[in-house]
Amino acid sequence: AKQRRCMHQRRRARPPRPAARPNTPSNEPRPISFVSETYLLEEGYSDAMDYGNASDNQASAPTLPTLGFPEVELGRVIGRGGFSVVNEIREINLQEVYDTSIEETSLRAELAQQCCDEETGFSRYVLKTLRPDLPEEEHTKGVVDLAVEARFLATLSHPHIIAMRATSNSDPLESKYFVVLDRLVSTLEEKLILWRKEVGASMGVWFGPCVGYCCSKRHVLHKLWLERLLVARDVSSAVLYLHNQDIVYRDLKPDNVGFNDDGEVKIFDFGLAKRLHPDDKTANDLYLLTGNTGSLRYMAPEVATGHAYDKRVDAYSFGILYWQICALATPYAGYSMKMHADLVVGKGYRPKPDPSWPLSWTKLMKDCWASDIFARPDFAHVLQVLDSEIEDLLHDEGVVPSRASEIRAKKRKSQRAKAEKVGQRLDVDTRISSLVNNGNDSALEMTKEADIV
Incomplete structure (x- = not known):
């Protein structure tokens, strides 16, 4: 096991990582605020509606905290895809108005505390949301893409699959929807x-x-x-x-x-x-x-x-x-x-x-x-x-x-x-x-x- 770990990058001393599963972007989101379920079905985007049958995996999936855009302070853009843009999260400033329960409050507080490494200042999380410059057709595909990704990541837990730490408090089919993921460096x-x-x-x-x-x-x-x-x-x-x-x-x-x-x-x-x-x-x-x-x-x-x-x-x-x-x-x-x-x-x-x-x-x-x-x-x-x-x-x-x-x-x-x-x-x-x-x-x-x- 020691030989295998040495093949990866040398580990640096730091506080332990958060356990698995426990602001507004620079450009305003598109004015289109919601893609209806009926529209998705008519246009053939059934994947976004397909939440699958309840399984042991889904039933036992831990609850993820939710955040509002104003609570997230974004840093630089660290990645762009066909539909999405990824920003580092500098800080999470919680607001009581977004607390919905005692359990939710505790999860949100833990997430905010673990957002950055206190010793190095390294941002552990990133925010992924839709690009604001997408044409109409690509925008709809992007909504589906992010909704499908969030649906799967909410139920998956594997050491070699990226972990989702939180989601937006809006509907997955809205333009403002976002997910919070572990940060990757390369x-x-x-x-x-x-x-x-x-x-x-x-x-x-x-x-x-x-x-x-x-x-x-x-x-x-x-x-x-x-x-x-x-x-x-x-x-x-x-x-x-x-x-x-x-x-x-x-x-x-x-x-x-x-x-x-x-x-x-x-x-x-x-x-x-x-x-x-x-x-x-x-x-x-x-x-x-x-x-x-x-x-x-x-x-x-x-x-x-x-x-x-x-x-x-x-x-x-x-x-x-x-x-x-x-x-x-x-x-x-x-x-x-x-x-x-x-x-x-x-x-x-x-x-x-x-x-x-x-x-x-x-x-x-x-x-x-x-x-x-x-x-x-x-x-x-x-x-x-x-x-x-x-x-x-x-x-x-x-x-x-x-x-x-x-x-x-x-x-x-x-x-x-x-x-x-x-x-x-x-x-x-x-x-x-x-x-x-x-x-x-x-x-x-x-x-x-x-x-x-």
């Missing part, structure tokens, strides 16, 4: 860049394919491999927890995996999560759910084509993410949306595993991203495989790859230029129709010469 996307730099600095001198790298820092490379596998393992444990609750996540990608200031992995952004119900099941035990949901780069083919699917779409996303953690490169770099549809969805193209990687790693990736949804493993198997690989690395029994053919200090300029032009389109959230529909069609045709990776 994302996996940022971590991948840092890992790449560290690996590049530790590889030594390249003497060609026959000799490979010389004077490499093997102990550092070994530590980095272990750290990366631990992150993959923690992500898979969180997804397994969700699947055991009959929840499909549908948006697994580096931007939705974060780290707190202790280096602990947390997945966040549950706007696309969905609880599976028997009423949606088809004859082949799949589910009739919304298609084209998530980010194309990590989206399973059956989701992109609008076919029925189940929890195993998360296995596909994890396979792509696992390859990215190992390769420290962007999957499908340089692909346009048209290329992705033709090659990845249509012809089954996948990222190429490095031949130096252990066969068990490659097999796990290929099993996860199999075109046949029924051939993909469940996350109990994924977790078992990763635990075994980590155990081997901890005991120096596993083969640590040289990464000679995949990790380089510099990328080809042509590949980088193509990625800047069109590759980022695969990262656009498909819920944000204005960004997807306003793309330049000519750009989609400019990448036929892009490398297949």
